[in-house]
Each structure stands twice: as structure tokens, then as C-alpha cells.
Amino acid sequence: MAIAFTIAKKSKKSRARMGVISTPHGDVETPALVTVATQAAVKALTNDQAAAAGSKLLIANTLHLHLKPGGTIVKNAGGLQEFMAWNGPMMTDSGGFQVFSLGFGRDFGMGKILKEKSKAKIGARAKPKLLTIGEDGVLFTSYLDGKKIFMGPKDSIRIQEAIGADIIFAFDECTSPIADRAYTIAAMERTHRWAKVCLDAQRTKQALFGIVQGGKFLDLRRQSAKIIGAMPFAGFGIGGEFGADKRTMSVMIRAVVNELPDEKPRHLLGIGHPEDIRRIIKEGIDTFDCTVPTHYARHGTAFTSRGRIEIGKAGYYKDRKPLDPACECPVCTEHSRAYLCHLFRAKEMTAGTLLTMHNLHFFNGLVVQVRNEIRRGKV
């Protein structure tokens, strides 16, 4: 394996642990937030800005980079890190989430976490329009030019090998939150078969993580974790949805973590609102990625120690305080809410940049705080 995972301390109060993931591109202290850089860029930021905000480990996306510019371009540029000049560790997500997000997600305007009000309209047997899922993989319709793109587990691994991140993920099917038990079982079992194909296909020394599925069904989650956890992966991702509320999420993660080998890193895919961070770390999650700090920033939401701020509200025109008086990030030390409000309403790109810098600083700070609490035996 090209990465090593060292656990420095296990909590006595929870399943939390702290440690270090060592990669050819440097070390990452865990627990860690993985900053999303889908298209080989943290949207709105330069690499230096992302690093200054405390981001150590980035995750790019295989399907997106495959569509543009293509794995070969990245490979010929010297690999992902060389290509984007990021001097640190990186992951690539396999494209499995896009089976959902470009399918059901797009067709029904749905996130992977189901909100009560969207439930009614969608038939349980509805099929996404832009893709077809088969035993060997998924036929995507490119959102860029309408071309049909086939991607199966072997293709995803080939592409991730070309892209060359330190940690790569098995190709899975992220099911929609409305999927019924029968469909979830079929998709889960297919994901398990694909996991085996990914392991067999791999030719590089990159760390390959398997992905646990099983949707909102606790027994399926256990089953999936047991099967995937027994495979010789370097680490594990936990994907899909986790039920209706935060407590259910904890229960599901706990059930999965209990089945996974203790000595290998566990990555929670796509979860991480501020209020989730301590909760998921306590269940034994080592790394997690989330678009919330960056995505919300570009839509005008700043996260602060005192809650969310919608910086576009006209009232902030007159507010000369920083976003978060308790924050020491460059945005909070230099800029007022009034200025940020103006930038956002004037649609200046800088608004997205500054809010992203702040949000990442805030989220990374929360993780550091929890890490320190583990160190001091408080979590």
C-alpha cells in the first residue's frame, strides 16, 4: 500500500480515534475534513488559499475529470497533483455518486438526503432519464455534449489510475433515498460485485478504498460492511444515505463501523454540516468530505460560531462587524459583513472566494477542535 494509517489515540468515551494517514504526497492528521475539488480545483480558490484555510487533503471526481479534460491529459501532465500544482495528498471519488446525482438527483431535484416534502411526487419505480444502470456498469449521457459515456468498475479504476491520486475509491452505485428495499438489495449486491472487479483490476499502488452501501436499511448496512470490510481494501468509504435524522445517521454509521476492520481508515462520503462533524467523528469516522463549506459559500451562506449568515440580506449593508467575531481567518480580520454583502449582491466573484475561504477555515477549525478534544480525552 502506498499509504500508511497510524492510530495515535483511541477515545475511551466514544469510537473516535485520532491518527495520521501518510501518503506519497504528505501526511494528514485525522480526523480530517476532505475538501472537495471536483474538477481539480477548489471552486473559487487558489491552492494557496485552500491550504491557508487549513485544507490538507482534497478529493477530485473521476467522472467529471473523465468528461473534461480526460484521464490521459491529467496523466500526461504528470498526474493530478502535478497537473493542478497541489502539493499535498489527494483522493478521487469513483464516479459512483454521479450514478445518483446525474440520474435521480438531476431528474427529481433531489439530494441524497431525503427531505419530507419531496417524497410524494416521485414514483418508487421511476427510472432516471440520463443514464442506464446495467450489470457491467453505467451508461451516462454527458451533460457537456450529450455523448454516451460508459463507465463500469474497471473503467473507473483505469481512469483513477491515470489521474493518479493517492487514494482512490471503488465504483459503487449510490442509490436514491426513495429506493425500496428490493432495489437497494439489488444495487448493494451489484456494488459488492463491482468492488471485487475493482480490486482485481487495479495495477497501481494507490490506496484503493471499498465503499459500503445498503441505503437506509440497517441490516443491509451491516451486511454490506461485513462483505466489503472483509475484502483487501486499504480503507473504506461509507456512501449513500443514512435515514431521516441525525440520530439515525449515528446509529447507521455505528453499525457499519462495528463491522469494519479497526486498523484501516474510514471515510464518510459526502456528509459534514457543522453539526454533523463531532457526531460522525464520535462514531469512528477518520475522514469525510462535504461540499457544504464551498458550495454554500458561493450561494451566500457563511457558517459561523453563532450560526449561519445569509450575507446577501440587505440588512448586512450596514453591518461593519466581521462575519464571525470569534474567527481569526483573513476574511474576518480584514473584511466587514457590509463589504461582503455588497460583493455578493454585486455578483463579484470575490464574494464567493472570500466566503469559501472563511467557511473552509471554519470547518477545518471545527475538526481541529474535535481532534484536540480527543487528544485531551474529552471526546
Place this chain on the structure above:
RNA sequence: GUGACCAUGGUGCAACGGUUAGCACAGCGGGUUGUGGUCCCGUUAAUGAGGGUUCGAUUCCCUCUGGUCACC
């Protein structure tokens, strides 16, 4: 001074002699958890003033007020 054209939410436009006057932006509220890079949903808000024709006028006519353009 004369003539033409115009006057519709905060702004820019649309509509028709007939029940709830449409759209965009702005405003306000909400959403956005393995990112399709400024998005999605909801909501507030208007026929310049006065008279006339008509069953009924934002629409047609007159006057006034205000504006734009042209001419003297």
C-alpha cells in the same frame, strides 16, 4: 410656442373593451451534505390625475400633469 409619441409594481417591459393585469430584475422568505461555478422554490408589490363613451375601460375619447423626440 407647435406637432408627434409615451405614461402599467422599486426598475425595465407585456397584455386585452370583459372573471384572479403577465414577465424579468430588484425586495423579502426558504432550500441547496461523495458540487452540472452565481442555482432552485415560494412571496410582496402596479394601470399618473380628473371627466366622458359603455352593461363593463388599464384598453376608446377629452382635459390636466409629467416625460421623450422633432420643428419653429
